[in-house]
Amino acid sequence: MVIVAELPDNCDNIYSTDETLYECRGILYRETYLRGELVYEVITDLDDLR
Secondary structure, three states: EEOOOOOOOOOOEEOOOOOEEEEEOOEEEEEEEOEEEEEEEEEEEHHHHH
């Protein structure tokens, strides 16, 4: 699992049924909390989904 503190610039919101995902330069992220802080988990490189 890869976690980042901030999203890169120019991300698009992608809404799923229960959460908001973020697509940033071909990488998909989701919000999560780590030790009470909002962070972003890298879900996958979108090229892996094709």
